[in-house]
Structures are given as structure tokens and as C-alpha cells.
Amino acid sequence: MPILRVMPVLLLWVMFACASLPLWSPDRAVAQEMVGPAAGADEMKAPDYKQWEKTATRAEREIADRETESASYEMMRGYLVQWRDTFLGAQGLNASRIASVRSQLDALGPAPAEGETEPDDIAQRRRELTAQVAELRAPVLAAEEAYQRADGLIREIDRVVRERQTEELLRIWPMPLNPANWPSAAAEVSGLAVDLWDEGSGRVNSPAAQSTTRDNLPAILGLLAVGLLLMARGRSLMERLTQQLQDQASARGRKVTSLLVSLGQIAAPVAGVVAVSHAITLSGLAGPRTTLIVEALPAVGFILYSAGWLAGRIFPKNGQQTSPLNLSVERRREGRFHTAMFGVVLALDGLRSVALPPARVGEAATSVMAFPMIVLAGVVLFRIGQLMLASVRNDLGDDEPTSFRNSVIDLLGRGAIAIGVIGPLLAAPGYIAAATALVYPAGITLGLIGLLFVLQTLVVDLYGLATRNEEGGRDALLPVLIGFLLALAMVPLLALVWGARVADLTEIWARFREGYQVGSTRISPTNFLLLAIVFSIGYGITRLLQGALKSQILPKTRLDQGGRNAVVSGVGYLGIILAALVAVNSAGLDLSNLAIVAGALSVGIGFGLQNIVGNFVSGIILLIERPVSEGDWIEVGGVQGTVKSISVRSTRIQTFDRTDVIVPNQDLVAGRVTNWTRYNMTGRLIVPVGVAYGCDTRKVERVLREIAEAQPLAILNPPPSVVFMGFTQEFMSFEIRVILRDVNFSLSVRSDINHMIVQRFAEEGLRLTHMTREVWPPEPEEPEPEGLDEEEMAALLAPAPRQKDNVPKGTSAVDPRAEDEDDPEDEPDGDADADGATEGGAEATGSNR
Structure with a gap:
């Protein structure tokens, strides 16, 4: 995937997004007071329903009040999620006891039909057990009702928050192109400069600040020296070292080493920014607004240097480095510039939101200051999209079909060009929020895809280094599977970039973890995970036992080779069946409710799979009776050869001209088979x-x-x-x-x-x-004899x-x-x-x- 320029950008952007989220972290005692017992508490202890009633009532009032702030909604939602988890755990109260009493009821037999009677002692016992079940089920039913109420309140809060997000995106801000709004923006910028100057000069003249500076002077000077040195020379030094490693074409593992060393292009200068920021904080010269900006400097530096690093990985200077785009040297240089420029735009916009937040400066000033950044980001996206389309054109030959990789690059390139045009057009009339939510996430998405390419390349290089085949790693299956998992892991990050809340992702995970109700059994991913683990363990034990039988035990018996193979195969089938049964039982899956469906499907499946079932049964017969064994010379259906293997469905025969013939097992059981060497070789x-x-x-x-x-x-x-x-x-x-x-x-x-x-x-x-x-020579013609009959x-x-x-x-x-x-x-x-x-x-x- 070709477009990954803004990956580092992404991380910083997510940092800003998370910092701006109204995440709730109330005092632990207050949260416990509202929530009651946590989800991990003793499951035999029922939840505090009185406290839950208070929390639910308060949540309903806040939802009804449309003036409630979004931060309060998020905090209340957090409480409700904890309560919902508690009620979900409470649904398992008395589970073992209920199962025991129900088994006792089943032992009494079915209840008498209408008009029939049963002995008094049995009837009395049935009533007692039924009353016990009802009593034991009471807290479970209460937990189920409370769970549904909490879940409904959470859904309502999510709906209200999403409606507010939609309204915010569609809201028209003051038009940034209107000259009447420019003075307010200029006044806010100049006011910021004046405030920073006043804070600095006031602190310099403050005896307390001067004393703090003198006390921390050695540390301040050391941090400044180290920080400025790392900022000035750290990135270039790491870049030269990376280039030297890449030039060592014969060095083993040079790709992995150069990639790891190249991370120093981010770490070294960012460490310098952190050192300078800490030095300013130690000096005591920073006022309130200055402190906000200083604290944001490490994040800004991370965005800038990460964008530069990512630009170097996607548009490399060295032709030996792997690149997702097929571009010339000049176009790669242009790609590095635009990628780094998008990082600059993103960093400046983040710094602006910290130094001049909309709540402080107003919508008119914010609209005017955000518009140039949006336009510049759109231009950069437009140019990056053109580079991607140029790469696709360079890859395609005459009448050559487009590969999947080039199709993805082409789609992303056209999308970047479209967003680069649409974003500024939306921002011009005042849709600043919509333009911001479109342009910046598009660039960050390209960065994420770029990061995915870098990670997949690293996986391939590591696999090649581990297998001592650096060139063959790209064609191996394992790196492809790992790359696919990395792509799946990127999906939640992409969702966050495009406006999804953390609560949305946690809600999806909660639904996934809770599973679904099938009959009387709740099936969740944890059930399937446990089933897969138990089955894998059982399958592994079966294979180990088969190996021990084949190599250690059976060779010491008097069984011939065919008998040994039959025993090993039989143990394999039996082990797999037992592993499946144990896995289903361990996962707690009750498949009895599926018996009716399975019975209905079995008729249709029987007709469709009768040949397969017949061959399977025939394979079992071959293993038990052993009329044919591996290594026998047989003739069946006009085919002669040596039996090489007997599987569940078919038998593989190698003919004397070394071709393999697959014969269904039914032909060996129901047909006529000649076995030349079954019992002896004479x-x-x-x-x-x-x-x-x-x-x-x-x-x-x-x-x-x-x-x-x-x-x-x-x-x-x-x-x-x-x-x-x-x-x-x-x-x-x-x-x-x-x-x-x-x-x-x-x-x-x-x-x-x-x-x-x-x-x-x-x-x-x-x-x-x-x-x-x-040799008979041709005879001359003679006259026909006369007088002969x-x-x-x-x-x-x-x-x-x-x-x-x-x-x-x-x-x-x-x-x-x-x-x-x-x-x-x-x-x-x-x-x-x-x-x-x-x-x-x-x-x-x-x-x-």
C-alpha cells in the first residue's frame, strides 16, 4: 500500500483527540458508591438495586434534559456500562443450583397431563422443587431486567451524542472569506503574542522566578544543550547511519537493522524537544498560556519528525530500499516534501487548538485561522493523490491488467484528490467542522496505510532473517497472515480517526464479548476461543500418541505394516472425535436445542453427501478388515499399482509408470479387487x-x-x-x-x-x-486354365x-x-x-x- 505518509501524524492526532475527549475518571469512592458491586465481585452477592434505581433515575433525567453537556453524558455512560457489566455477571447467580434442582425435576418424570393424577408424595415433591426453581430464578430475572434497562439507557445516550456530533458537523461557522471576520482573528493572534510577552517579562522580573532559575540553572543549561544538539543534529546523524546500513548490500539483516536505526530519526529530535520543554518548565519563566504551549511542544515535535521519517520510508532516497510506489527520483523527492508538509500543517493546527481554543477566541476567529490550514492540507492531499496515480501509470504496461495492489493505490489516490478539492470548498462558505473532519482524517488514513506497509515490510524482513532466506520471505504464507492481522488491527484506529468515539469501540467489543443467545445457551467469542484451545490441545495429544505408536510401540509388535497403519489411523479418528466432544463440553455449549434443526438438515445432507459418507464408511472398513494395505500391489477397475495411502475418502494408488490414481474407497469395498501381494510376496x-x-x-x-x-x-x-x-x-x-x-x-x-x-x-x-x-515376388499373369470347376x-x-x-x-x-x-x-x-x-x-x- 502506497500512501502512508502521515502515520506518525496519526499518533499525535490521536493524542490530541484523546486529550480533548470528555473522558470520565471520577473519584474511585464516588464511582463505587454509585455503581455498587463491581462486575468482578463475588457472583453470589446480588447487586444493590436501590443504588441502581437512583443511578438509573438520574440518567433518565439527564437524557431528558437536552441542555446537558456531552461530558456529563459520557460520565453517566461510564457508570451505566459498569452497572450493565454487573448485571450481566449476576445473570449467572445460582446457575449450578438451578441446574441441580431442574435435574431433580426431570428425574420425577413429566408432569401429568390434564385430567391425570400422580402419587401424592411425587406431586408434593414436584411442587417443592418447582418453588425452589422459582426462588432461585428470582435474582436472575431481576438481573436480566436491570441489564435491559441499563442497556437501553446506554443506547439513548449514544443516540443523543451522535445527533450532537452530526449537528456540529453540519453547522455553518462565520465565513472565513468574509473580510469582516479577519480583524477578530488578527486581534486574537496579537493578543496571544502580547500575553506570552507579558508572562515572560513578568516572570523574568519576579524574584521568585529568578530564584527558581538560579537553583535549577545547571539542569536548565544541560537540558538546553542536549536538547538543542539533538534537535539540530540528531535526525541528520541517524539518517546518515541508516543510509550506510542500507548501502551494505551484502550485510545480513541490513533491512531490519536499518529500519530499527531509522526510528532514531524520530526518537533523537523528539527527545531534544522534550529536554527543551522541560528546561523551560524548570526555569519558572513560563506563565499559564506559555505552559500550555510548552506542554504541547513534545507532541508537535513528534508529529513533525514522524512525518519526516514516514516520508523517507515511503519515498526513499536510496533505490535499494523497498517502496510501495513506482516513482522516479524527482517524484520521490516531491513526495517527501508533501508528506512532511502535511505533518507541519497537522502540527500547526494542533498547536493552534491548544494556544487559541475556539471556546476562548470565538467562532469567527477560529474559522479564519483554520481556513488557511485546511486549504494547505487540501493542496498537499491533491498532490499526494497525483503521485499515487502516477505510480499506477508507471506500473501498468500496454494492455496489462490492473493488479489488486494498483487498484487500491488508484482508489486511494483518486479519493485523496477528491477530498483535497472538496475540503477547501466546504470550508470556504463556513463548514469548518465538516472540512476539518474530512481533510485531516484523510491524510491520517494515508499515514496509517503507510505505517501498515512499513510494518508488513518489517515482518517480511524478519521472517527472511529467521529462515535465512531474505529473498523468499515475500512469497511465504506466514508473513502474509501476519500482515492480514496487522491490517485488521488498523481498523479500530481508522474508526477513531474518522470520528468514532472510544465508547463506540468499547460498545462493539462488549456486544461481541457478550455473545448471542441460542436457545438456552449464550454463545460468545470466549466460548469459541475456549473450544478452539481445548480442541487444539486434544488434537496435539492425539498426534503425539500417533507418533509414539508409529515409531516406538507398534514396531515392537507382530503386526504387519498394514495393521500398524490401521491402528494409527483409528487412533487418529478416535482422538479427533473425543477432542471435539471434550471441547464442546468445556465451552459449555448445549447443542441439544440444535437437534431438531440437525435432524431436518440431515435428510437433505444425506442425499447430497451420500457418496462422501459411503466412502468414509468404506475407509473405516478398509482400516478394520484390511483387505488392502499400504504397499500392496493391487488391481482395481483396470488400474494396477502400489497402494501409497488410505485416507478417509479415497485411496491413492501409484501405478508402475509413476502416476497417482485416486480411487474412491467404495470401489475397493464394493468392487472386485485383485491383491497380488496381500498375504505373501511369492x-x-x-x-x-x-x-x-x-x-x-x-x-x-x-x-x-x-x-x-x-x-x-x-x-x-x-x-x-x-x-x-x-x-x-x-x-x-x-x-x-x-x-x-x-x-x-x-x-x-x-x-x-x-x-x-x-x-x-x-x-x-x-x-x-x-x-x-x-519375400514373394509378383507372379506373372497366366491364362485361366480350362476345364476346371x-x-x-x-x-x-x-x-x-x-x-x-x-x-x-x-x-x-x-x-x-x-x-x-x-x-x-x-x-x-x-x-x-x-x-x-x-x-x-x-x-x-x-x-x-
Whole structure:
């Protein structure tokens, strides 16, 4: 956010605003006498309703009297707020006792219907308990009635005060452009100068003042020397130090350090102003009006130097410093000047309101003196708005869409320009209060937004420094969330700047804290906060228990990995449910009243979420029965792969080409699933071999058996077998059938067997089948034979049978189950992959994936 020039200004402005508020701080004894027991008193002690009646009656009289001053309204409102808090706490009187008696009534059963009777002893006991409940509820009902009365009186006071504020804003003051009003303003300014001179000269000639000055002379001289030095050189020294830190591009954390050091540009000169102000006070030379001005000097200095500091952060001199606006060096220099100038205007107007208050000098003089400040503030706002729009233009390229950041800057810039024009136009005919309430808050709002930018930048830099990644901090989630919270925290300050009373904010907070009534339960933010804390603790304990089970306890049991995962997941679900129930109970939320609504909604929700509920139940079944576990090689719905995770709604399967397939749990429970490796990893591998005619079949069988038995992964019980399958036109068909310890390595075993077949057949003089590819040249056309019937003609013209091309003999058997081999990478977690029917495990049939 680009416009933050007047942030420091804001703080001082708020100081002045708070100082001018008619805040009530009556004597503690008097307040206690009117309010009675405080809200934090023993809740079993009922409020003093007699004293409350006196306070309420007095409040009603003051509200009816429209001549009552606003300060009296604010003081009375404070008393009423204390009473309201007391009555709110009193509504919990006898709560536990009432709940106990009502449970006794419930134990007696429902009251008999009309015309029915019940035993006398039960009826008598029911009457006694009902009378007890009524007696216990009496103070609660009184507190509820008093609470409503206090709340109503507070609302009336707020309404009256807001009406007065509106009337004040719309009131027309004497026109500042009317020359007839100028002499009164000049007379007040000259009168102030004369009064200050008279006070100073009188004090100088006063023996008492001279004695005070001599006694405090060392302290006065020391404070003056230090103060003037800090005012003259403190800001420039800190600015040079900040510039040096910013120039150290390789220094770690230089941004954070330079920002913190730059605060010295405010602290050092303001400390000098405070020292000078204190020196003047110690001298004893300041009269009453001089003392008012001297006491306001620290606030004025704070506004001036804060505006200068903020101008340097938003319109930096150094190009390495982060800036919210995309401006050239000349435009940034102009921005620093206008931002600092708005601080000067705000400081002078605040000093004027202290030295020449409207109640003392009159409306005509105040209107004339305030008008130039309003015009100057409007001009500054206008120029700052133009700079913001220029930054947006510099950021936008040809046909480039406007970003959210630039949209906000553009909106604020246009608003600043509009207020810069409207403010002076309102002040010219005499709407001084309206113009003041429009121009100065607009500038302070820009200052607040500027401060927000500085704070967000600081958060990003601190995050980058903590994570040792200063460049990646802007893309992290945590700084964004913190920045969002800072923006929310600015909302109350903005409300105060634009005329909201502190009482308005406290009233909103009180309403928020009290919560809302749902059935017989009052739900407030504190309930939700307690619920969130308890649930978080329960969730954390659940996760710790899951971690302990997974890493420490379950590995020492005989459960397989699938069983361990099922136990860990089940503990997680159970822990979350228990944490939610304990949290709801701890927060005191009575959800029984929502049962009817929940029952009505459950029908519609059931139809809309039936698939989700079905998948959830299926997930529970998978965890309990465990037909499929993590790590299993399964086939479901034409998808084969390894189970990677089983969640509440779905199961993630990683196929052999390393893609993830999300399968709903219902498909695994209701559909047909083939689990190749559920109970063991053994599986049968079939390797077809084609042998040329003329070879010794017994020798072939012996060689193939030796090859199979030589495989390290082959199981010898049952031993590998070699089967002479039969004859084809081209070769004799054999098969090697071997059971492997781990079927996942079937592809590598197949490859080893084929290599050994080639090697051993060459050594033993055996021949693998081979097929030659015949090329048939085009035949010349011959005359059609005569004397042949149709069948003989068809037989004569039929082509001779041809062998399949590109099928080397001995490398593949004719097997309807055979498939083309794929890349060796297409395997599960082992080195190979196989398919086929299971025999004591899974069967690999000679087809590879």
C-alpha cells in the first residue's frame, strides 16, 4: 500500500483527540458508591438495586434534559456500562443450583397431563422443587431486567451524542472569506503574542522566578544543550547511519537493522524537544498560556519528525530500499516534501487548538485561522493523490491488467484528490467542522496505510532473517497472515480517526464479548476461543500418541505394516472425535436445542453427501478388515499399482509408470479387487521357450531345469518344473514354471533366465527356433486354365500359407496370456513385475508390464 505518509501524524492526532475527549475518571469512592458491586465481585452477592434505581433515575433525567453537556453524558455512560457489566455477571447467580434442582425435576418424570393424577408424595415433591426453581430464578430475572434497562439507557445516550456530533458537523461557522471576520482573528493572534510577552517579562522580573532559575540553572543549561544538539543534529546523524546500513548490500539483516536505526530519526529530535520543554518548565519563566504551549511542544515535535521519517520510508532516497510506489527520483523527492508538509500543517493546527481554543477566541476567529490550514492540507492531499496515480501509470504496461495492489493505490489516490478539492470548498462558505473532519482524517488514513506497509515490510524482513532466506520471505504464507492481522488491527484506529468515539469501540467489543443467545445457551467469542484451545490441545495429544505408536510401540509388535497403519489411523479418528466432544463440553455449549434443526438438515445432507459418507464408511472398513494395505500391489477397475495411502475418502494408488490414481474407497469395498501381494510376496513365473525340431527333448528339459534351479529367488519346495507343452508348425513349445520368493522381481528373473537359455543352448548344441522371412515376388499373369470347376479354380489360386514376420524362434512362446514387455522401469517397488493367477501367492505368466 502506497500512501502512508502521515502515520506518525496519526499518533499525535490521536493524542490530541484523546486529550480533548470528555473522558470520565471520577473519584474511585464516588464511582463505587454509585455503581455498587463491581462486575468482578463475588457472583453470589446480588447487586444493590436501590443504588441502581437512583443511578438509573438520574440518567433518565439527564437524557431528558437536552441542555446537558456531552461530558456529563459520557460520565453517566461510564457508570451505566459498569452497572450493565454487573448485571450481566449476576445473570449467572445460582446457575449450578438451578441446574441441580431442574435435574431433580426431570428425574420425577413429566408432569401429568390434564385430567391425570400422580402419587401424592411425587406431586408434593414436584411442587417443592418447582418453588425452589422459582426462588432461585428470582435474582436472575431481576438481573436480566436491570441489564435491559441499563442497556437501553446506554443506547439513548449514544443516540443523543451522535445527533450532537452530526449537528456540529453540519453547522455553518462565520465565513472565513468574509473580510469582516479577519480583524477578530488578527486581534486574537496579537493578543496571544502580547500575553506570552507579558508572562515572560513578568516572570523574568519576579524574584521568585529568578530564584527558581538560579537553583535549577545547571539542569536548565544541560537540558538546553542536549536538547538543542539533538534537535539540530540528531535526525541528520541517524539518517546518515541508516543510509550506510542500507548501502551494505551484502550485510545480513541490513533491512531490519536499518529500519530499527531509522526510528532514531524520530526518537533523537523528539527527545531534544522534550529536554527543551522541560528546561523551560524548570526555569519558572513560563506563565499559564506559555505552559500550555510548552506542554504541547513534545507532541508537535513528534508529529513533525514522524512525518519526516514516514516520508523517507515511503519515498526513499536510496533505490535499494523497498517502496510501495513506482516513482522516479524527482517524484520521490516531491513526495517527501508533501508528506512532511502535511505533518507541519497537522502540527500547526494542533498547536493552534491548544494556544487559541475556539471556546476562548470565538467562532469567527477560529474559522479564519483554520481556513488557511485546511486549504494547505487540501493542496498537499491533491498532490499526494497525483503521485499515487502516477505510480499506477508507471506500473501498468500496454494492455496489462490492473493488479489488486494498483487498484487500491488508484482508489486511494483518486479519493485523496477528491477530498483535497472538496475540503477547501466546504470550508470556504463556513463548514469548518465538516472540512476539518474530512481533510485531516484523510491524510491520517494515508499515514496509517503507510505505517501498515512499513510494518508488513518489517515482518517480511524478519521472517527472511529467521529462515535465512531474505529473498523468499515475500512469497511465504506466514508473513502474509501476519500482515492480514496487522491490517485488521488498523481498523479500530481508522474508526477513531474518522470520528468514532472510544465508547463506540468499547460498545462493539462488549456486544461481541457478550455473545448471542441460542436457545438456552449464550454463545460468545470466549466460548469459541475456549473450544478452539481445548480442541487444539486434544488434537496435539492425539498426534503425539500417533507418533509414539508409529515409531516406538507398534514396531515392537507382530503386526504387519498394514495393521500398524490401521491402528494409527483409528487412533487418529478416535482422538479427533473425543477432542471435539471434550471441547464442546468445556465451552459449555448445549447443542441439544440444535437437534431438531440437525435432524431436518440431515435428510437433505444425506442425499447430497451420500457418496462422501459411503466412502468414509468404506475407509473405516478398509482400516478394520484390511483387505488392502499400504504397499500392496493391487488391481482395481483396470488400474494396477502400489497402494501409497488410505485416507478417509479415497485411496491413492501409484501405478508402475509413476502416476497417482485416486480411487474412491467404495470401489475397493464394493468392487472386485485383485491383491497380488496381500498375504505373501511369492508368485509363479512362467517363461515360454521355443525349441527347433530335431533337438533332444530330454536334454532340453534337463538344461531348462538346471537354469531354473540356479535362480537365487527360486523356491526349491515346490521345485521348478519344465513342461513340454506341445508342437506348433515352427517349433516345439516348452515352459519353465518357477515359484519366486518375491514376485516383484519377476522381470529381472525372466531376463536372467533368457540370458542363461541363450548361453546354455549354445554350449549344449541346442537350437532355438528361428523363422525366416520369405519375400514373394509378383507372379506373372497366366491364362485361366480350362476345364476346371469352381472349387478346383479356388484351390489353385489360393496363396500358400506364410509365417509371421519378425518373430525370432525360441524367444517367445505362443501363449494367449502373453503381452508385450515394457520398459524395466515399469515395476513396483522391486526390480520386476509379473502377472498371472496366484498359486500360494501371485502368478507371473510370462507377460510383463
